[in-house]
Structures are given as C-alpha cells and as structure tokens.
Amino acid sequence: MPSTLAEFSQQLADTVEKAGRSVVSVLEGGRTGVSGTVWREGIGVAVDHTIQGLDEVTVILPSGQETKASVTGRDPATDIALLRLPTETLAAALADDSTARPGEIVLSVGRRGTEGLAATYGLISAIGGPWRTSSGGRVDRWFRLDLNPFPGFSGGPIINASCEVLGIANSGPGRSAGVIPAGTVNRVVDQLLKHGRTVRGYIGIGVQPVAFPEDAWQKLGISGGRGLLIIAIAPGSAASEAGLMLGDVIAAIDGKTLRTGASLQSILDGENIGESVPLDVVRGGQLLKLAVTVREKPVS
Amino acid sequence: MNRNSQVGISLSEAISKVAADMREITVKVSGSNGRHGSGTVWRQGLIVTNAHVANSEVHDVEFATGLRAPGWLLARDGELDLAALAVSAPFGPIAAIRSADGLRAGEMVLALGNPFDGQGSITTGIVHCSVSKSPRLLADIRLAPGYSGGPLAETSGAVIGINSMIVESLGCAITSDAVEEFLSRFYLSEAA
Secondary structure (H helix, E strand, C coil), X not given: CCCHHHHHHHHHHHHHHHHHCCEEEECCCXXXXXXXXXXXXXXXEXXXXXXXXXXXXXXXXXXXXXXXXXXXXXXXXXXEEEEECCCCCCCCCECCHHHCCCCCEEEEEEEECCCEEEEEEEEEEEEECCEECCCCCEECCEEEEECCCCCCCCCCEEEECCCCEEEXXXXXXXXXXXXXXXXXXXXXXXXXXXXXXXXXXXXXXXEEEEECCHHHHHHHCCCCCEEEEEEEECCCCHHHHCCCCCCCEEEEECCEECCCHHHHHHHCCHHHCCCEEEEEEEECCEEEEEEEECEECCCC | CCHHHHHHHHHHHHHHHHHHHHHHCEEEEECCCXXXXXXXXXXXXXXXXXXXXXXXXXXXXXXXXXXEEEXXXXXXXXXXXXXXXXXXXCCCCCCXXXXXXXXXXXXXXXXXXXXXXXXXXXXXXXXXXXXXXXXXXXXXXXXXXXXXXXXXXXXXCCEEEEEEEEECCEEEEEEHHHHHHHHHHCCCCCCC
C-alpha cells in the first residue's frame, strides 16, 4: 500500500497533468514564452501585456502540436487577451472563485514550449474584495497567494485541489503571484466575444482631486472634504450636455462622497452605460444638483 | 472526527518520518575557509556534495550522529557543481538512489540540509517540470545557503538529486543520474 505522502504526491502530479490538458504555451510572450489557458471551446485566454501589440502568436498545444493563433480580442484594463485556438482543445473546468477560502492548496500550472508542463505549489494566503487595476479595470476579488511565480507562468491557470481554475496567473507587485479571478475573466470574455472589445462608460471630463477647506464643506452641508475639480470637458460629450462647466467641483457621485480620485471609475463600468447618474457639484460657492448620462467610451 | 484534519496530521507525520530518515544520510561539510554546506552519504565511505562546497583538499565532515571525520577530495567538476569526498567512518545508513527520469511535474519532493547554523532543516515542494536529458532538476522548494550538497528526495526518501543553487526563485538540483555519470567518469562507481 502506498504511503500517505506518496499518494498525496501522485495526486498533486495527477492534478497538474489533468489541468495541463487545457494549458498552452505562447512562444512570443515574455522573455522565454508565457502560458495560455483554454477557457472555452476554441477560445484561449492569455495575459494581454505579455503579448502586447501582436495580432498572431505561435502556440504549443497540449498535444505538442505547434500552431498559429490569432489574437481576437483584448482588454488592457483587466490585462486579458483572447486567442482563437483549434476547437479540439479541451476547455478547463472553472471554479466558483467566490467560494475559495484562505488556506486552500493551489497550484500554478504553465507550459514551457515543447519542454512540457511546469508547476509550483502554494496556498491562498488572503482573499479581499473588488479592486481596480491602475488602468481602471474592475477585478471582482483580490487574492494573495503564498506561491512562487515562475518564468512563463502568466496566462496559465491557478487551480484548486479539485483541479478547477480559480483564475488566470498574472505577475503581481514585487515579484508576487497575482490572479485574475475566473468570474472576472468570464465577464471580460463574454464582452469580448459580444463586442470584440470591452465597453467602458464615458462622460467626457478631465478632473483633478482637490480638498475643500473645512469651513466650505460645513457651510455647503456636504459630508466629505474632497472633490474633483473639472479641468477639461470634451465638446458634445455627456458632461457638456448635462451642463457641467470648467471649474466645477464634483463633491458627490450618486449620493456618495469622494474618498479617492478613482471614485469616478465606479460609474464608468460597461454596465452603467445609458444610466443617469446624479452629481453634487459646487459652483461659485453654491451646491448644485445635476445628472449626467453615461455613454459608451468612443474607440480611440 | 473531521476527516480533513486526519489527512493533515498523517501528512505531517509522514513528512517528519521521511525527514528523520534523510537526516541520517545528510552530513555537514566544512571547508578550510570556514564556509559550510551539506553532503549526502552516497554509499559507504563516499560523500557527494557540490563543487562550490568542496573547495579544499580536506574537509570536516560531521554526521547526524555527531561523529566527525576528515573528508578527502576525490573528484570535482566545477561546471556540473559536483564533488566526491572519501571518509573513513563506521558503517552507517546510506542513501537509496532513484533515477530522476520519469518524475512528473507536481510530484512532491523534500530537501534536507544545514542552512545557516540549523542542523538537518527540511523544506518541501514539488517537481517544477519533468527532467528531459538535462543534468538539472528544478523544484519548487525554498533553498537557502547551507542546503548545497544535501539530498533532494521523493516521498519514500529515495534520493533523486543533490541540491545545488537557486534559479529564478526555484530550487535547482543535480539529478542522481548526473551524479552517477560523474562518479563513473572518475572511476568511483560501485562496480568499479
């Protein structure tokens, strides 16, 4: 009878092997190639920044076959790119990332060209709520992993002990391993398949965060001390039609006071397009109530 | 009784048991310049370590039992980072050797060594990618200075490599196959 440890070891290797049936290698990515995950039938997901500017990449399929794959969509905000893969590739089983718990065992699986599978092993250290990337992309959940990133792991799956994909591996701050959770990847993949791109909301203003003097916000009856000073308005934009003017200071968005300059991002997700958002604006020492209708961001 | 906690406990017990076995075949190797690393009792009277650990003619070799003996340099390959030392010491446990060929990515491995002043420290991880003709094996283990020359073993405690260095945050070991090839090159194989 095999020992507990040998059994555990074989189970880990079996899990890596099984997950590896949905992991491809993308030769052009990074310094020495990166990985990609077969997300749905004929659709692969890779990390966008690793294959920036490429319309076509060379992939090594789990069968060992080398083929070209076109990049059919990309969302730089969440760092996801879509690859068109042959339909015979096997899609990965996805986890419900909302049920993951700290302490769970995870594996990062990648493919190194024709050399085969590569993996590292670790734990979920901590799980947090939604966050935004520096380019404004909404990520539904934040994961800290106690796991060694390895060259080329980006784009490969982070899997749990049931061999389900928790998310796509991406480099995090300071050589840590980050994850784009499966739910977020699904949302972005749906949008990319539907529109060929991800839609973002747009109202057409440029802003600068400012602090109100204490007596001013007490006099105006606004609860926060921060605002967004409008320093640019695009002609013909939603903001201009809503009556916003240069020099206005936005004190609240949708009834919520502003804690950080990024607060504006929260109304610019694709789902908010067409919605009217109430704004509290300070103009000439008076508080005004306006509403702006979020439009789709024009393709630049 | 919670089944999960039983699994956890039997795993850690199993690791401790393998670690105890591995400690018996791991030695501390100190060169004349005061630096130290680890070594593996490959067979009776023969210690395999790294070339960067064995940097003098004679070394102080300390067994897990506390026994100390001089280890004379027999062979050294700086490129492969391997060295062989001869010790005359009473017969004790020797390493069970297993080929690293055929190990799969994800299989569990254990490394033993003497980092800093620690005696017989253990670290565990998994095989990073399967070995293909390379004399080196990458494993997801946290090596530290002092693990050099010690054994990398699979879950039964059989030695599959000699820990050598850290490559892009992964542990790198010289495979047992490369060690055997090195020993035969210097006419140190058991058959010779």
